[in-house]
Amino acid sequence: MSSPTGKSAERATGPGAHAAGSPDTPRGRSRRTLPSPLRHLLFAALGLAAVTGLLLVTGDLTALRLAAVGYTMLAVAGLQLLVGGSGQVSLGHGAFMMIGAYTMTLLVLHQPMLPIAANLLIIVAVSAVAGIAVGAATARLHGPYLAGATLILAVGLPGLTHRYHEFLGGSNGLNIRTAGAPPFLQGVFTDSEWKALVVWTTVVIGLAVLATISSGRLGRRMRSLRDDETAAAMAGVPVGKTKVVAFVIASAAGGLGGGLQAYVLGTATPSSFTLVLSLTLLAALVFGGIGSLWGALWAAVTVVYLQIWATDLARSLELGRNVENNLPVVFFGIVLILVLRFWPLGLHGALTRLGARLRPPTTR
Amino acid sequence: MTAAPLLTVEGLSASYGAVRALDGVSLAIPAGGICAVLGANGAGKTTLLRTVTGLHPSSSGRVLLDGDDITRLPAEKAITRGLAHVPEGGGVIAELTVEENLRLGGLWRSDRRDRSTFTEVMELFPPLAERRGKTASTLSGGERQMLAIGRALMGRPRILLLDEPSLGLAPLVTRQIFGLLRDLRDRTGLTVVLVEQNAAGALAVTDTGFVLNQGRVVAEGASSELLSDDRTRHAYLGF
Amino acid sequence: MTHFINLTLNGLATGAAYAALALSLVIIYQATRLVNFAQPALALVAVYTAYTVTGITGSYWLGFAAALTAGLVAGAAVERFVIRPIARVSQLNAIIVTLGLLLVVQGLVGMVWGNEQHGFRYAFSYVGRFAPSSVFALVSVGAVALLLFALYRFTPLGLRMRAAAFHPEAARLSGVRVGLMLTAGWAIASCIGALAGMLAGPPFISPNVFDVVFVYGITAAVIGGLDNPFGAVVGGLLIGLGMSYVSGYAGPELATLTALAIVVVVLSVRPDGILSRPTARKV
Numbered sequence: 047m048s049s050p051t052g053k054s055a056e057r058a059t060g061p062g063a064h065a066a067g068s069p070d071t072p073r074g075r076s077r078r079t080l081p082s083p084l085r086h087l088l089f090a091a092l093g094l095a096a097v098t099g100l101l102l103v104t105g106d107l108t109a110l111r112l113a114a115v116g117y118t119m120l121a122v123a124g125l126q127l128l129v130g131g132s133g134q135v136s137l138g139h140g141a142f143m144m145i146g147a148y149t150m151t152l153l154v155l156h157q158p159m160l161p162i163a164a165n166l167l168i169i170v171a172v173s174a175v176a177g178i179a180v181g182a183a184t185a186r187l188h189g190p191y192l193a194g195a196t197l198i199l200a201v202g203l204p205g206l207t208h209r210y211h212e213f214l215g216g217s218n219g220l221n222i223r224t225a226g227a228p229p230f231l232q233g234v235f236t237d238s239e240w241k242a243l244v245v246w247t248t249v250v251i252g253l254a255v256l257a258t259i260s261s262g263r264l265g266r267r268m269r270s271l272r273d274d275e276t277a278a279a280m281a282g283v284p285v286g287k288t289k290v291v292a293f294v295i296a297s298a299a300g301g302l303g304g305g306l307q308a309y310v311l312g313t314a315t316p317s318s319f320t321l322v323l324s325l326t327l328l329a330a331l332v333f334g335g336i337g338s339l340w341g342a343l344w345a346a347v348t349v350v351y352l353q354i355w356a357t358d359l360a361r362s363l364e365l366g367r368n369v370e371n372n373l374p375v376v377f378f379g380i381v382l383i384l385v386l387r388f389w390p391l392g393l394h395g396a397l398t399r400l401g402a403r404l405r406p407p408t409t410r
Numbered sequence: 411m412t413a414a415p416l417l418t419v420e421g422l423s424a425s426y427g428a429v430r431a432l433d434g435v436s437l438a439i440p441a442g443g444i445c446a447v448l449g450a451n452g453a454g455k456t457t458l459l460r461t462v463t464g465l466h467p468s469s470s471g472r473v474l475l476d477g478d479d480i481t482r483l484p485a486e487k488a489i490t491r492g493l494a495h496v497p498e499g500g501g502v503i504a505e506l507t508v509e510e511n512l513r514l515g516g517l518w519r520s521d522r523r524d525r526s527t528f529t530e531v532m533e534l535f536p537p538l539a540e541r542r543g544k545t546a547s548t549l550s551g552g553e554r555q556m557l558a559i560g561r562a563l564m565g566r567p568r569i570l571l572l573d574e575p576s577l578g579l580a581p582l583v584t585r586q587i588f589g590l591l592r593d594l595r596d597r598t599g600l601t602v603v604l605v606e607q608n609a610a611g612a613l614a615v616t617d618t619g620f621v622l623n624q625g626r627v628v629a630e631g632a633s634s635e636l637l638s639d640d641r642t643r644h645a646y647l648g649f
Numbered sequence: 650m651t652h653f654i655n656l657t658l659n660g661l662a663t664g665a666a667y668a669a670l671a672l673s674l675v676i677i678y679q680a681t682r683l684v685n686f687a688q689p690a691l692a693l694v695a696v697y698t699a700y701t702v703t704g705i706t707g708s709y710w711l712g713f714a715a716a717l718t719a720g721l722v723a724g725a726a727v728e729r730f731v732i733r734p735i736a737r738v739s740q741l742n743a744i745i746v747t748l749g750l751l752l753v754v755q756g757l758v759g760m761v762w763g764n765e766q767h768g769f770r771y772a773f774s775y776v777g778r779f780a781p782s783s784v785f786a787l788v789s790v791g792a793v794a795l796l797l798f799a800l801y802r803f804t805p806l807g808l809r810m811r812a813a814a815f816h817p818e819a820a821r822l823s824g825v826r827v828g829l830m831l832t833a834g835w836a837i838a839s840c841i842g843a844l845a846g847m848l849a850g851p852p853f854i855s856p857n858v859f860d861v862v863f864v865y866g867i868t869a870a871v872i873g874g875l876d877n878p879f880g881a882v883v884g885g886l887l888i889g890l891g892m893s894y895v896s897g898y899a900g901p902e903l904a905t906l907t908a909l910a911i912v913v914v915v916l917s918v919r920p921d922g923i924l925s926r927p928t929a930r931k932v
């Protein structure tokens with residue numbers, strides 16, 4: 047018996063759900079002739095080119111926002127693999143972002159000579175190890191029990207910063223200065239644009255890896271777990287191992303997202319990794335659409351821009367501090383509830399359906 | 411038999427998504443009759459019962475109970491008009507005790523404090539009386555079916571719809587249950603509709619029968635006639 | 650030794666609030682297989698209602714009654730108007746919607762009453778070893794648990810609610826209005842959640858006041874077994890004691906992570922909680 051949530055995830059995604067970058071159009075089939083890693087790298091390169099173009103025509107502020115979309119998307123995409131892929135519902139994804147962010151700040155503070163690429167690789171390793179620990183400890187938990195345990199992780203982990211005050215900086219967190227654009231590019235990119243570019247380069251590589259995993263044997267195994275654990279076990283899928291591996295990959299993606307966040311913002315504080323962050327990540331995932339990496343993109347765009355618009359709106363209407371501080375989260379919550387009420391498959395599901403309706407009917 | 415029908419179904423249709431499970435079924439069950447609804451797997455028998463009771467929505471047609479239109483009534487309301495429905499497998503609530511299951515059946519009645527119905531059901535099914543404090547999960551298949559029928563009777567229905575009560579039961583137990591239904595009809599005038607795949611057994615205890623195929627009534631008549639009609643038997647009933 | 654006794658008494662009193670919150674989670678889980686992450690938000694509404702009513706009337710007990718009523722009404726409204734249309738489609742979506750509700754309600758409370766802390770009274774004096782407020786917490790939660798047991802076990806409403814939870818279709822065929830029973834379950838659960846809020850709120854309330862309480866509440870429910878109201882009470886008291894000892898001897902920052910360790914250890918041994926009955930797994 048699979049968990050009730052797993053069952054519903056199955057219903058929400060349908061059999062054709064595929065986390066690869068290509069939409070399931072008839073035209074997509076010809077692209078499938080390319081081997082999947084190559085196809086995903088091609089998509090990654092295209093995506094990166096698009097972002098670079100966007101960065102060059104917009105200003106610093108947009109660059110920072112695009113960077114936020116990037117690291118949020120990577121974190122959500124990791125969660126996507128875990129929840130949409132293997133059917134394990136984690137409410138503690140923010141904890142892994144926190145691990146990544148603190149690893150980044152500690153590395154910059156204590157090993158300032160390391161290049162950013164090395165930092166990011168170390169972050170992947172550290173958060174993967176954390177993922178192994180948590181994943182192995184929780185591998186036997188199912189459904190709501192796993193959700194409960196990961197929820198506690200999300201609430202409990204920030205407490206460590208107070209416990210190890212000298213090392214982790216207590217509630218003020220750790221602040222760092224990260225290098226901007228290298229000297230020979232300083233005329234081309236501003237520091238913010240350069241950081242956004244670093245973020246997106248990492249993000250598209252990360253997404254290509256996730257998409258490749260998801261469309262390969264491991265991805266199929268995970269989905270078989272989500273659909274029916276007992277049946278998967280009888281078909282020879284190593285249940286415990288696959289679950290832990292899914293957890294580890296998700297943690298690495300989450301940690302990397304958090305590390306990039308610290309790199310862009312130059313800070314890691316416990317108050318950035320509250321329960322609300324973890325809940326928002328999961329909510330955004332379902333809201334964007336489970337079962338497709340596109341869903342992660344819509345989720346990240348929504349989280350970042352709803353926040354900005356709501357804040358702007360509250361400011362322009364001069365609604366007072368209490369309203370201004372709380373409007374973004376209320377806004378997000380209401381949009382979330384409405385989307386799930388009227389488009390149960392999330393934004394991606396709604397867009398796919400809209401696309402199918404607009405496309406002229408094809409004879410097959 | 412000229413008595414006014416207690417249950418009338420007129421042109422009833424229902425679908426599951428794009429699949430049409432009932433296609434304009436009409437039938438009339440006389441008060442005090444005991445009647446079989448037969449057909450192969452997927453013929454629409456269960457859907458017919460579920461649509462009559464209001465567990466499944468109808469797309470067109472009417473259901474009349476003693477002249478009242480109950481087509482749009484949800485199941486929990488239809489029950490209070492004197493209809494009882496024992497679903498496939500009995501629908502016994504395994505987590506509750508035998509007594510709680512029975513009490514539940516009569517809970518909607520305003521005279522629910524009156525213990526006489528409970529006593530009657532206990533007398534009707536001695537095995538249940540012995541196990542009234544045990545949870546229903548401990549019962550055997552036959553006892554579960556008895557409990558399901560007993561729970562339906564707790565509401566003092568005028569008509570009892572049964573969905574495959576013989577499913578998974580030994581032939582001896584099936585005969586006991588069928589015999590009991592006939593007894594009940596003879597003693598209390600309860601109208602019984604028996605949906606069955608076990609056509610031979612069902613036709614042996616009923617007065618009339620309807621044969622469904624692909625959501626339509628393809629044959630109807632006195633049970634004895636249906637039993638002797640070789641063409642219908644071979645085509646739809648498989649014996 | 651005195652320290653130990655104080656920690657024990659403290660743990661039992663705070664554990665009572667966790668037990669109440671766990672109880673409210675279990676009631677809803679039993680009825681709908683849904684962990685209601687909006688429970689702390691509903692408690693928040695109740696507690697702020699009490700704060701306002703007490704502020705206007707000056708009477709703690711009027712505020713207390715208002716809180717329980719607000720919990721009851723909010724629970725029923727949430728089930729009927731938010732959860733039911735969505736739970737029909739997908740259970741994961743319903744869970745996510747309870748998360749959405751949590752965000753919305755916390756934000757709305759912050760908008761109306763501000764994000765800063767407000768002082769919030771105890772029911773009774775809280776000084777001394779057997780402080781009246783601690784006794785009140787234990788007694789009220791114990792009474793609620795007994796009442797709940799009696800409701801489920803001995804009343805027609807309880808029988809209908811159990812039937813609706815175990816086997817909705819069979820319940821309908823016995824004339825039970827299943828939707829109404831779900832609404833009733835949510836209302837009762839949120840009323841108990843409101844009680845948990847009134848016990849756990851003092852001395853200060855703010856929109857995030859129940860985050861940690863909720864974590865311990867869900868811990869209690871999970872280790873007791875999400876299906877078992879009695880387990881929720883036992884789990885709540887155990888967590889209260891455990892957290893009290895850890896905070897007292899090792900430091901309060903470690904309390905939540907200890908809760909995590911307890912959950913992992915308990916569930917590794919008994920995947921459905923301490924008091925779960927071994928049921929046949931449906932394959």
